[in-house]
Amino acid sequence: MAAEHILLRHLDVPGLDRLDVYLEHGGFAALRRAVTEKSPQEVIELVRASGLRGRGGAGFPAGVKWSFLSADVFPRYVVVNADESEPGTFKDREIMERNPFQFLEGVAICAYAAQAATAYIYCRGEFWDLAAALEARIAELRAGGLLGKRLFGTEFSLDIFVHLGAGAYICGEETALLESLEGKLGQPRLRPPFPAAKGLYALPTVVNNVETLANLPPILERGAEWYRTIGTKDSPGTKVFSLSGHVVRPGNYELPLGTPFRTLIYEHGGGIPGGRAIKAILPAGASAPMLAATDEVLDTPMDYESLPKVGSMLGSASIIVMDETVDIAWVVLKTTRFFKHESCGKCTPCREGTFWMLQVLERLHDGGPAAGQVDLLNAVAKGIEGKCLCPLGEFAIMPVMSGIERFRPDFAAHEGNGK
């Protein structure tokens, strides 16, 4: 597909990470028009009509999320989730590094719609250099009158600040992120209340992912109807798919939602190295059920509505590809080690459950007493299911249970090796 990029526009326009180049290519016209010609409510309606769904993982319609803001309560905040930490996900990083002004314009449009005068970009701590670059760009915008007091001669003022996390996957969960931004332990809150009612400092807050916000300038410029011509009816627009693992050309690929796995993996990714057979796909990093790469799965459109039909979900659309040489029991050991490490410790099923799943998996891999261990592992996972405060615990068991269900022989082989 040689179609133009909407989000990864830097691939079409060299130097787009420079403000002069971005302005030459129509940058900030969308923000100016929104602020000077539309009411915040009209912007929300437009985004709702576009059908844009949150790109962080949950796929919740962005315009609808904004419409939940408590009426008449101010100040309000916009908080950008730039804590990109899902294994296999590296799309927000590319957007912020290489097309930063489109992202920042999107933040400003969102802030206008939410009537917020302050936005925080919560970047994972490892994005140290990226955060410094973003701060420099924000300063450029301030100097150029595109951020600050009374923008474009209106009553709307906006400041954007970058806040660095310090290495905690759970802070990608929006309420944990808010706790962290408040200077507390980054642990999830009980919901409701949702952030739109009581978010940062218990005030109405919109939390959106980087990629979601980068969609706003083109939607404002070209309209909801145009946006809906791309993708599928229920999943409009393009998506940046992070492709990793056993592919010839790993990387980010911006494609219309609804593009089949096969097209991404074989046409764009160049297929499997050495011409080996594909075995399994994790379609949303570690946080989704693993798929056996059957023809049916490979021909499944990658969108929010189709993945559940084959027993998984789109999530952040970070596609990890595994070839025939991979032992799925090892994959599950890796994902479980990740979740055990990242469990915040607040709720018991997740904290203890991930610990015990890892114990059983390590026993299997070390050739320890093995009879019945796979059933035990499955039982521990079932004990976690549906009992956690936030999705992390649920995510942790998805690769485990789907791995056992769809690749049982890989686990049984380890049982056979036991004493």
Added chain:
Amino acid sequence: MTATEIRSGVLRQRHAAEIEAILARYPADQRRSAVMPLLYLAQHEYGYLHAEAIDEVAEILGISGTQVGSLVGYYSLYHDHPGGKVRMQICTDLPCALRGAESFAREVCQNLGIRLGETTADGAVTVEEVMCLAGCDKAPMFQVQDDHGIHYREHQTVAAALEWVEEVRRTHGR
């Protein structure tokens, strides 16, 4: 850095303007939000976050040392023990592991004569294993944590990584 110097407020003396700039990002009645950037500032000043550094940050914010200390233990990028001059943190998470990161980490360690988590005999580099760094398409890769922040090194080979270690040894005068 002696305890006396710390108690006299080195952070405030040396970084007064930066501390004010950090505090200005948050509402005046929400100073606690500044705790994470202040911990980074203290860590870069002292090399790691000892009890005095934690108390100093707590004092600036008007919260307890326990509240600050709990964050140091919770977040993986804060260190309450001294390490090597530079931390080499190799991602061995699933996507990187599928592209050879585990053998990369093993070979780097073998060449340096240490195990994962250990520091080279000359104190120059601590090699650690970390979770996904959002560099999966550029594996093997690692991040470098030093007094100046965090930087990525991607598309690595064992030879290139060892060359970088030599560079660290030269520039840190060990």
